[in-house]
Amino acid sequence: MIAKFFTIEEANKAIPELRKVLKRLKRQKKKVDFIEYEISLSKLTNELKIRYEGEKNNTDKKKELNETIIELNKTIKNIHDFGCFLKDIDVGVVDFLSEKDSRPIFLCWFEGEDEIAYYHEIDTGYKERKYLWFE
Numbered sequence: 746m747i748a749k750f751f752t753i754e755e756a757n758k759a760i761p762e763l764r765k766v767l768k769r770l771k772r773q774k775k776k777v778d779f780i781e782y783e784i785s786l787s788k789l790t791n792e793l794k795i796r797y798e799g800e801k802n803n804t805d806k807k808k809e810l811n812e813t814i815i816e817l818n819k820t821i822k823n824i825h826d827f828g829c830f831l832k833d834i835d836v837g838v839v840d841f842l843s844e845k846d847s848r849p850i851f852l853c854w855f856e857g858e859d860e861i862a863y864y865h866e867i868d869t870g871y872k873e874r875k876y877l878w879f880e
Contacts, residue, residue: 749828
């Protein structure tokens with residue numbers, strides 16, 4: 746990925762497509778989490794020598810897990826191809842490299858927000874983000 750500097754307008758234009766990509770990414774992550782849970786449950790039931798209704802062959806589950814992780818990584822790459830940075834899948838946080846007062850910053854967007862209204866310093870995280878228009 747090549748880092749790109751965004752204006753607020755450019756970052757806001759990317760949001761509709763990012764919403765779609767994040768939705769797909771969250772579905773993929775939930776699937777990965779569920780398959781990992783199934784594999785763990787299967788290992789536990791095998792150790793305890795009990796059977797359960799949803800039991801499948803672990804080889805098939807691991808193959809499905811690997812395929813899903815590959816798809817998840819492609820989706821993450823898709824987000825990075827926009828030139829922005831995925832910071833948190835679960836919360837849905839994306840940062841856009843930008844500039845404020847002649848210094849680099851990250852414009853910070855949370856899934857569910859209509860537009861970019863916050864930023865944070867390069868060396869801080871989204872938990873320290875500040876409102877763009879009050880400085």
